[in-house]
Amino acid sequence: MGKYTEQAKELLEHVGGSGNISVVTHCATRMRFVLNDPSKADIDSIEKMKLVKGTFTQAGQFQVIIGNEVSSFYNEFISIAGVSDTSKDEAKKAAKQNMNFLQRMIAHLADIFTPLIPAIVVGGLILGFRNVIGEIKLMEDGTKTLVEVSQFWAGTNSFLWLIGEAIFHFLPVGITWAVARKMGATPILGIVLGITLVSPQLLNAYAVAGAEEVPFWDFGFAQVDMIGYQAQVIPAILAGLLLSFLELRLRKIIPNAISMIVVPFFALVPTVLIAHTVLGPIGWKIGSVISDVVYSGLTSSLGWLFAAVFGFAYAPLVITGLHHMTNAIDLQLMSVFDGTNLWPMIALSNIAQGSAVLAMIYLNRKDEQEKQVSVPAAISCYLGVTEPAMFGINLKYGFPFLAAMIGSMVAAVISVGSGVMAHSIGVGGIPGFLSIKAEHMLTFLIAMVLAIVIPFILTIVFSKLNMGKVSLKRVRG
Template sequence: MSENRQIAQEIIEAVGGKDNIVSAAHCATRLRMMVKDKEKIDLQKVENIDKVKGAFFNSGQFQIILGTGTVNRIYDEVRQLGVTGTTKAEHAKEAAKSGNAFQRAVRSFGDVFVPIIPVLVATGLFMGLRGLVMQEKILASFGLTPDHISENFILFTQVLTDTAFIFLPALIAWSTFRVFGGTSVIGLVLGLMLVSPALPNAWAVAGGDAQPIMFLGFIPVLGYQGSVLPAFIAGVIGAKLEQKIRKRVPETLDLILTPFLTLLVMIILALFVIGPVFHTVEELILAGTVAVLELPFGLSGLFIGFVHQIIVITGVHHIFNLLEIQLLEKFGSNPFNAIITCAIAAQGGAALAVGLKTKSKKLKALALPSSLSAFLGITEPAIFGVNLRYVKPFIMGLIGGAAGGFAASIFGLKATGMAITVIPGTLLYLNGQILLYLFVNLIAIGVAFALTWTFGYTENLKQQIENDSKAA
């Protein structure tokens, strides 16, 4: 029997056998299983299986962290052993039925933004590269000054950096329709209508260069360039409306009437009700976020740096996507990224300390790669496989995140984009901030490492780990 087949067999047995597994799917790093009775899962037995970097029950699924590449091979073996496989989308639909209303809402919110984030990451990288190229020191090395940069070049960079945010409502409406069961192209067109050039441009209105169109003397109508909530709410309602219309329209007229009625009703609602109301809500959320980030004496970084990874454990951290997008759209910069980067790096520092100090070969083989994963921006293996499992390293990581976040806040670091952190995140700080960015990350890692080495990994804990390893 191959090693991967043996691991798959052990996982199935530890999860309660094939009879307890409804279906299995996988993402980039995790094997996800829907189970009938989670009480039958032997968590400790699962975590002691070779190549398993951690396991937890969340979002209605039992999720086993195996890492990129490995998870594909183990999933194939699990299917060959008789477990029903499903696509990630089908699995997510089944999982979405579990959890409380707030968890389901946040999960849906995250599902909408996941496909959009890569293009926002690319936009942030373009902003960072433009900042690097436009630095006077960089230009001087080629015998140039900012005055030598042509307007055509500036225009080209604006195409790269502005397009995603100009048409953000179209991207969001498209993805929202997709997630909530509507026709994606109808959502796309609805989103494009929200940024139609026939409407007063939102940025021009904000800058005082244009005025909204006033309907009935009190309803302001304008474009929603860069807005998130109006497109999201319109997408949710629009997808549900389309489904209801499709059920009532004769099949012969469905192709014509369903999109016609959906778009007609939704653009009226979006421009006259949803847009004005939720744009105000969006502005209030942004104002609250800015107020927290502007707390004096580094308090914002101290607080956010400490609590961020706690929120990640709950699985509701996707809500931060809205905040980061709003910051980038409004100010062209993202101070939130620098703080959460420190929170992520600190968990890697704590896992690194455990990996270097432990005498357990299994834990060392788990902790060291997990710390590297955290330094690349993915903390799940470090948190669930090492730090949270032994509690104290996780707490030391939180303290390290607070220390680094405090420094980031004091220095006023601001990313040019979002969604990438720690080592990949350096690309968002090429506009003269790179040394400070590296410094605050080293603070976070150093504090978490030192505290974990000194206080978070005691002889008693080492003995517990070694006993766990012997019991495996």
């Protein structure tokens, strides 16, 4: 008998048995089920299991939070359940049968940006570190930066930009690759397409406004501007979608004997031409409109109201998966305004969720079993991973989640009301302050303190008022 045999048998029973499992896979901390009949899952019984940290349904998948031991548990579970090992891509494909149109669109957007997140986070940390050493006057009585007084730090600052530029200026390469990969087209063609959007041969997107003359390709009967789309999101998505559409269609009509030669050529060349003549300009305009609307809304006289709504509602958006849209908006803001005032609110929301868990740790400080779940959840939340905190603690009790939403709302109003801007997306927790522009760091730290203190206090107050459907007694009974 294995270590998790009994728990695996129990979970199998509570999800409705092997016959109710269409697909099952796992990620770093969760079991992901696509169930034939989701109503057969006994959620209350599952959440009472000692091994389970929480459950939720997202993107058509019923997800059970197990923790770091999920890989070992999964292997034993599929052996007992008699189901085969399944890839995440297969699970996502199967899950779409349980989604409506909007959920499928959000899932597609998530599939495009999720593979890019590690690089974007690294880029955010690098820009944040360059921010500290190159923008904040820490030396010689606050008159000079580290870069100005040290050749080592000056060289480090210059070297790190090599990576930062590769991630953000050449982001379209990653996007077109991700789109091609997601749609089932040839990824290397996506990479080539992305390079044609940011090639050094083109006028840099950031130099267009100040350029005296824009170079062009002269075809005799028509001229096409040689403009790059560095850091642009929507032009890259549109181009990637067109490439994928052409390639997949051509595969169906071109004989296999010549498809190796014909399909890549007639998919890539027209796409590059259309990208520079139609999709690029249209995508740039759409992106500019979106970023202008968001930025204007946040900086207008009613910006505080927008911030309050976003700060309060962001955590619920995470539950629905709609938060994936903010990645595209943040990146678009960065390309147009050299920074984003949206991302700081996201970091503050994550911190607020962690602070609510911290209050639960204090309230349940004598419960060793509770601390096994809540302490790791709080730590991961403060480092930007909110899932264990939200689904394992805050949503389970109810009132901590509300307390975190209120704290996030107040912190967001302070952040937006003070004009806080981040250089880029970064780690969505306490380390996120590194990504904030130097002139806004103090205000952001004040907002961060509020995001810690308010949820902590409110969680304790709400517990005394017996708010929510559950008491401080552990739900597991």
